[in-house]
Amino acid sequence: MLKRFIATVCCALVLSASALEVNTANEAELDGVRGLGPSSTERILKAREQGLFKDWADLMQRVKGIKPATAVRLSAAGLTVNQLPYTAPEAGAKAP
Numbered sequence: 001m002l003k004r005f006i007a008t009v010c011c012a013l014v015l016s017a018s019a020l021e022v023n024t025a026n027e028a029e030l031d032g033v034r035g036l037g038p039s040s041t042e043r044i045l046k047a048r049e050q051g052l053f054k055d056w057a058d059l060m061q062r063v064k065g066i067k068p069a070t071a072v073r074l075s076a077a078g079l080t081v082n083q084l085p086y087t088a089p090e091a092g093a094k095a096p
Helices: 002-018 027-031 038-048 056-062 068-076
Strands: none
Touching: 027 038, 038 056, 056 068
8 A cells, every 4th residue: 555655646746847838838838838839829828818727628629630539649749728638528418
């Protein structure tokens, strides 16, 4: 039990050290995320001008081209929304 707890804490520290928050990242930082290029970075920054993203569903709704599969890849590359990685909806649940 203790080993599992320590492993979980270590994983969380690694993820938080490499995480990039979409609501605070600048253009260069977003361009550095694997899977984001200049056009998608521009769409994110433009949408963010209207207000911070509440969650991944909000990001996917407001930024053209970011769907669940893309969100999975971006999250794996370290992108977070409000410090949270993307978690795919449960099987059978309707995707945003």
